[in-house]
Amino acid sequence: MNSLNNLAAELPVAHGYSLRDLHKLAASSCSYDRSMASDATTRYDVAWSAIAEALCSAAEPPEWHDLFTVGWRAIYAEVREMRHLFGQRDKDGTNEVASSQRFRQYWTLPPARPEEGIAERVAVPQILGVLTETEREAVVALAVHGDYQAAADALGIKYSTLTQRMTSARRRFRAHWYAPETAPPVKGTDRRVGSRTKPLATHCQGGKGPHEMTPENTYRRPNPKPGRRGERVCRACESERGKSRWARKTRAAHADA
Template sequence: MSDIEVRHAYTLADLDRMAKAAVVADRSLASNIHLRYDIAWSAIALALAEADEPPLPQALVRAGWQAIYADVRQGWKLYGVARDTGERTVGSSPRFAAYWRHTHEVPSEEGLIERIAVCQILDTLPVVYRDAVLALATHGTLHAAARALGISDVAMKGRITTAKRRFAARWYAPEAPPRLRIDRRVGSYTAVLATHCAHGHEFTLENTRWDRGRRGRVRRCRACERIRSAERRAARQDGSAA
């Protein structure tokens, strides 16, 4: 069957040979070799079928590896892989993170069940504690919530602590709840939260990444991370050249 002519005097054996050449020319290695071969073979067959004149073998091989690269780029876009950094991890693209994690976050089935459970447990708390939780959620800080309720910061902190303990006991029942974490929603009530990193990059939604630290969440600058990544790559290249 390998000598069966497909089009323009090219046979199935020729398609197989050119598809393998396209796989060899590919440098992405972003998928297994069998998938890359199938993509290249299909692209070469399509280019051959659409050609009015007999194409050169080099042009068909080029169509094959270009199809592989197009599939790789589409996969990176689908999974939010950053193309301008060396991370190459799922969700590393700033725009992907801004879209899916913040603007249009769609809850999964588990997340939806948890949201319903939150409302049900809040309804079991006494009004004084439920109002404290809602005030904190609305105003963002213990100080602002206390002012809205007309109570002191100490009283507000006590109500929230009690509400958290009662909520956790119901949430994790019949198991014992874990140790409550300290609320570090703000660093200080007197200091303004920094809007730029130490190198002057603005902490926008796309340029901000949050990590878990020993004292709570830590804000990272993506622009600084990209610069450091580029510097590390340059250093490795200089070292290998030496």
């Protein structure tokens, strides 16, 4: 029996390499692997298959070291693919399934529902049509000027009159929006300016600025408090901070390597 096994091991494969050589190459590749991320049989089979394919497809006789390199690289590629498949982090060696942030985002975020956006675009003009003329004027003025006092001045009315019209318009709108159910109570206060005594900043104070706070260079962060506007953020400064974080991560990765 042993003689038959020895005879089979000496069968040629390609370019002067035998089945025995394939076995030695695959075993050496497994010994070189330090990940230990799968069982020995799987690592051996992956290395053996990759080496055999590289050997049979080579136009010229490959060197022993080249085939050995093909084997251990195939093992690492298989390990990375499996970690990616099961959502395991590859930065800190975490072996827990679904520990990757992107994996959790993909499988836990609710699917997009485009019908909601379509329904809103259809419903808004229909509900605006039920407002009175003075209520629509107040809503449009506030949307154009973005400030209650400026909107009141544009309409030639008192500040309190504008707020009364907006309150009436808001109640009427919400009653139709949530119909046939009862609209939930309004939480918070609609504030369109940060301060009436302090002028709005024209340039940022952070990063390598100051950068001009133009509409194109700014955006507002979401505010968790209902009725409150988020703070203005300089896009140029955010971009600089992102580049700095990326540079630190790259240096850290090089240092670990």
